[in-house]
Amino acid sequence: MRRALAIRLHDLLERHFPDRRVFLRSDTDTRFIRLRPGTQLIAVTGTCLFVAWTIIATAVVVMDSIGAGNFREQARRELETYEARLNALAAERDSRAQEAVAAQDRFSSALAQISAMQSELLASETRRRELETGLEVVQRTLRRAMSAREAAEHEVARLASAVDAGQAGRPGIAPGAEGDPTVDVLTAALADAAHERDRTMAEARDALREADEMAYELRLANERNSEIFSRLEDAMTISVEPLEKMFRKAGLDPDQLIETVRRGYSGRGGPLTPISVSTRGTAPSPEAARANRIMARLDELSLYRLAADKVPLALPVRGGFRYTSGFGMRWGRMHKGTDFAAKQGTPIHATADGVVIHAGWLSGYGQLVKIRHAFGIETRYAHMSRIRVRKGQRVSRGERIGDMGNTGRSTGTHLHYEVRVDGKAINPMTYIKAARDVF
Structure with a gap:
């Protein structure tokens, strides 16, 4: 069985690959190489395999080249998109930087305005105190003038009674008779008392007019102070709240931050001291309390600025x-x-x-x-x-x-x-x- 199969296979090979001889001839000799059917089959198979490998390798190289070209093109497009995005981010960053510079300028301008308004507020507060002191002096003068007027009126009434009593006690002398020394003295005293009364009344009227003028100036000063307070409070809101928001965004507690900076910078004095403190054990006036609140906010603003310099922003x-x-x-x-x-x-x-x-x-x-x-x-x-x-x-x-x-x-x-x-x-x-x- 096995032999018959081998003979049949050999016949098949003989039919497709008949036995061949390759002659090698020289001047003196002739030789040949016999190519059996099996040898031819091996050579043909090897050649086919080599050709197939060459075709496949060429296809792989071509496809890889095409794929690499597509990849390079895609990479180039992505690079262009990335560069365009980077340029857009750079432009946005420059715009933000310009806005930050403008905001810093506005902030510096606001601080300068706050300092000017603070100086004006202190001057106005000093003027108000002077007006209050002057008003107290005028009120004391007015009370003293009123007391002097009452005393003069009592003295006039007493002297008039004394004159009437003196004339009635001296028979034979008509009232108002000339040459009587007592009458002359009393008349002179009465004239002096009347003059003193008139002068006191004039001083009282002047004191009242001056008090009215001072009260009017005091009212104007209070209105001006109220306007300055409002502007300062608005400026504090605009200046402090963004800083508080900034530190919160950075994950820092503003209250703890302020307390830490205050411990490191505990010095006091200058424009951030309270405007007025009561020495009578009573609560400060509403204006003083309002001013002290603004001073406290200014103190916070100063501490926030110190903290901002120490935080990597x-x-x-x-x-x-x-x-x-x-x-x-x-x-x-x-x-x-x-x-x-x-x-x-x-x-x-x-x-x-x-x-x-x-x-x-x-x-x-x-x-x-x-x-x-x-x-x-x-x-x-x-x-x-x-x-x-x-x-x-x-x-x-x-x-x-x-x-x-x-x-x-x-x-x-x-x-x-x-x-x-x-x-x-x-x-x-x-x-x-x-x-x-x-x-």
Whole structure:
């Protein structure tokens, strides 16, 4: 059976691949190579396999080239979209920066206006006190004049009675007779009393007129003070509320923040002292209480401004830059900051007042600067090409601390910026976005 199958297969091969000889002839000899049917089958199979592999490989290369072209085209379109988005964000950032500058100018103008109104208020309060003191003096003078007038009237009545009694007690002398010394003395005293009465009445009328004028001036001063108070209260609302909102957005408690700053800046005096304090144990007047409330708000405003300088609310990079990576998970790892990309050597600025606690190389951070701020806040500036501060140096907001670079574990020139509160990394954009509508 097996032999018959082999013979049949051999016949089939002989029919399609007959036995062939390839002759190799030289000048002196002739040789041949016998190509059996099996050998021919192997050669044909190998050739077919090679051709098939060549066709498949060519198709794969062509398809890969077509796919790569599509991918490059898609990548190019995505890159153009990304660049357009970055340009739009840069334009929006510049617009926000201009708005922030305008808001800062308005804020400074409001503070200057508040200072001017405060000075005017203090001057008006001083004038009001002078008017009240003058009114009290006039009232005392008026009371004294009224008492003198009553005494003069009593003296006139007494002298008139004495004259009548003297004339009636001396018979033979007609009333009003000339030459009598007693009558002359009494007449002179009566004239003096009448003159004193008239002078007292004139002083009383002058005192009343002056009191009316002072009362009118006092009323005008109170109305002017009320208007100044209203303007100051409006200015305080416009100035303080955005700062409170800003700190709340940044996750900070305004009351606790104010108390912390107040403990560090406990000095008092100057324009923020209360306008008036009662020394009689009574409650201050409504105007004084209102003025003291405004002074307290001014004190809060001053403390908020001090706190704002110590909280990292500013951008670490100015001018042209773009955000390349945000806070959060990236490639399976936690990215603890925000990346700002710009050209090599771009200035890097401190985002708040503080003390430099590290200035040098630190593993993957490369050239790194750490700044410790108030309220347990720390900022980090990594991958610098050059550091311009030293450890222990005090820096202010906006001060240049280094240049942008590509040191450490970095894939391109950029700044890695971190904000940590009590050692825990938080999103730096929380502070930056909170300050956009204020600064």
